[in-house]
Amino acid sequence: MAERTAAAGGSASAERFREARHAGSMPAGAEDVGTGRAEAPRHGDVTRLQVRVDPGTGIIRDARFKAFGCSFAIASADLVADRVTGRALASALEVTADEVGAALELPAAKWYCAELAYDALRAAVADYETKRDAQIET
Amino acid sequence: MPLLPATGADSIMVTLPIYMDSHATTRLDPRVLDAMLPYLGEHFGNASSRTHPFGWKAAEAVDAARHQVAELIGARSSEIVFTSGATESNNLAIKGVIAAHDARPCHLVTVVTEHHAVLDPCQRVEAEQGCAVTRLGVDSDGLIDPNELTAAITPHTALVSVMAANNEIGVRQPIAAIAEAARARGVPVHTDAAQAVGRVPIDVGALGVDLASVSAHKMHGPKGVGALYVRRSRRAKLVPIIDGGGHEYGLRSGTLNVPGIVGFGKAAALASVEMDATVRQIARLRDRLWEQLRSRLHGVQLNGSRTHRLPHNLNVSFAHVDGQALLTALDDVAVSSGSACASATDEPSYVVQALGATRERARASVRFGLSRETTEAEVDYVADKVARVVMRLRDLSPLADESTDAGCDPAVEEWLTGG
Numbered sequence: 001m002a003e004r005t006a007a008a009g010g011s012a013s014a015e016r017f018r019e020a021r022h023a024g025s026m027p028a029g030a031e032d033v034g035t036g037r038a039e040a041p042r043h044g045d046v047t048r049l050q051v052r053v054d055p056g057t058g059i060i061r062d063a064r065f066k067a068f069g070c071s072f073a074i075a076s077a078d079l080v081a082d083r084v085t086g087r088a089l090a091s092a093l094e095v096t097a098d099e100v101g102a103a104l105e106l107p108a109a110k111w112y113c114a115e116l117a118y119d120a121l122r123a124a125v126a127d128y129e130t131k132r133d134a135q136i137e138t
Numbered sequence: 139m140p141l142l143p144a145t146g147a148d149s150i151m152v153t154l155p156i157y158m159d160s161h162a163t164t165r166l167d168p169r170v171l172d173a174m175l176p177y178l179g180e181h182f183g184n185a186s187s188r189t190h191p192f193g194w195k196a197a198e199a200v201d202a203a204r205h206q207v208a209e210l211i212g213a214r215s216s217e218i219v220f221t222s223g224a225t226e227s228n229n230l231a232i233k234g235v236i237a238a239h240d241a242r243p244c245h246l247v248t249v250v251t252e253h254h255a256v257l258d259p260c261q262r263v264e265a266e267q268g269c270a271v272t273r274l275g276v277d278s279d280g281l282i283d284p285n286e287l288t289a290a291i292t293p294h295t296a297l298v299s300v301m302a303a304n305n306e307i308g309v310r311q312p313i314a315a316i317a318e319a320a321r322a323r324g325v326p327v328h329t330d331a332a333q334a335v336g337r338v339p340i341d342v343g344a345l346g347v348d349l350a351s352v353s354a355h356k357m358h359g360p361k362g363v364g365a366l367y368v369r370r371s372r373r374a375k376l377v378p379i380i381d382g383g384g385h386e387y388g389l390r391s392g393t394l395n396v397p398g399i400v401g402f403g404k405a406a407a408l409a410s411v412e413m414d415a416t417v418r419q420i421a422r423l424r425d426r427l428w429e430q431l432r433s434r435l436h437g438v439q440l441n442g443s444r445t446h447r448l449p450h451n452l453n454v455s456f457a458h459v460d461g462q463a464l465l466t467a468l469d470d471v472a473v474s475s476g477s478a479c480a481s482a483t484d485e486p487s488y489v490v491q492a493l494g495a496t497r498e499r500a501r502a503s504v505r506f507g508l509s510r511e512t513t514e515a516e517v518d519y520v521a522d523k524v525a526r527v528v529m530r531l532r533d534l535s536p537l538a539d540e541s542t543d544a545g546c547d548p549a550v551e552e553w554l555t556g557g
């Protein structure tokens with residue numbers, strides 16, 4: 001491999017994008033998996049985020065994403081997945097879009113990519129909670 | 139998992155990074171640099187200094203370069219006006235002709251897929267000089283219909299400006315037919331030939347154009363120098379846009395960039411001699427790249443005509459892939475993309491969209507620009523790496539997930555055709 005120069009995209013987001021570790025999917029039908037999907041209609045980007053939660057402890061054991069979009073969208077999704085892994089579901093949404101945007105040094109025009117990842121996370125948490133609550137009721 | 143696991147292809151003997159972005163610029167040929175160096179050193183004279191050997195030496199070199207550039211495009215020396223590049227040449231041609239056109243109303247015809255260096259001067263004369271502009275559309279191959287052009291010409295049309303070859307999709311417009319149609323109506327024709335001259339044979343006489351823009355750095359010459367060809371016979375009326383000492387037949391004032399012009403001349407002379415051999419070699423490598431990408435990936439589509447195309451251009455859309463993401467993953471290959479994220483604007487390639495393509499296909503477009511320096515090993519390396527990155531990005535894409543039906547993939551075809 002060639003040496004990576006700063007100009008070749010040595011930025012925080014480009015590194016995260018290239019080294020993305022949380023790509024993938026989990027069975028959306030599984031009881032312990034929450035799945036969220038968010039779209040940026042103006043740009044056509046789509047991010048899907050999934051969390052697998054330990055039902056006993058309420059800890060997020062694993063998080064996976066799939067994203068269609070530029071490197072910033074993919075890096076944002078990967079970072080969100082990384083940051084929520086090991087967290088309690090209850091505090092997962094404390095990982096904010098601003099925190100992700102700042103950590104990846106996103107340009108202002110790409111801030112929406114962090115928001116997209118956050119929206120997908122929020123939807124995934126809500127999906128898991130809905131499943132869990134439905135189970136408690138039955 | 140890292141985005142791109144290393145495989146055997148990394149061991150192919152190529153020097154990284156690989157440059158495959160020759161529409162943006164080309165490497166200065168070492169022989170061009172050698173020709174230029176004395177004029178950055180001992181021969182520093184001003185070509186307008188008519189009274190001493192320093193000036194004579196510079197003027198002599200400029201004359202020789204003017205002859206070399208003229209020869210490359212089948213013009214006479216006296217028809218070459220040196221400028222700072224094709225952007226300035228386009229501005230001089232468009233603003234200069236419209237400023238010289240006294241009659242109102244005034245009208246000009248151009249094409250939606252032109253470079254901004256044509257579109258923006260047209261927009262300015264439209265806004266500031268009340269010159270109506272017709273922007274012709276293109277078909278799915280990227281070509282204009284000469285009949286449509288004929289129909290667009292009115293008694294008030296002052297200029298027709300159509301590019302010889304497109305900078306994104308490499309599509310070559312039928313300039314000879316266009317010029318014939320326009321000249322039959324007495325309308326002068328300008329062509330932005332920045333991407334064509336020095337890369338494919340261009341003869342301004344055979345094309346029948348009145349004005350043609352040329353750029354040195356697109357043909358292994360230096361940046362910041364170019365020319366406007368101005369036909370002498372039946373010369374189009376032209377007002378300069380830069381006033382001053384009256385250089386360049388009064389059409390472009392300013393002390394001449396002697397080293398740049400010398401380099402331009404040398405690059406033109408090299409192209410005159412070597413083009414025939416290199417054009418075939420480059421086309422073969424470009425076709426090899428296309429075949430390899432097509433055989434390894436489904437959901438790839440060529441943007442622009444297969445046949446009316448520069449031999450060194452390949453522009454391809456990869457379904458379900460964002461071009462900017464692909465470029466970022468290709469950290470050791472220089473190519474470019476029509477993705478909005480890869481440019482300063484917020485809109486994916488207007489050129490690819492003009493073909494009738496969806497915004498998705500436009501954002502998925504990748505432009506490969508080969509050159510006479512491209513090797514077979516480079517093509518193989520790039521094809522392999524692009525194929526692997528595309529597969530990986532599709533793996534990452536929820537869209538591919540949602541639409542792929544184990545192997546056969548009608549959704550990809552639908553996506554590409556905009557259905």
Ligand SMILES: Cc1ncc(COP(=O)(O)O)c(C=O)c1O
Pocket residue numbers: 161162222223224225226253255301303304305330332333352353354355362363364
């Ligand atoms: C078609 C076309 N016209 C004009 C230009 C501008 O040329 P220059 O860089 O010499 O100003 C370019 C180069 O980007 C081009 O591709």
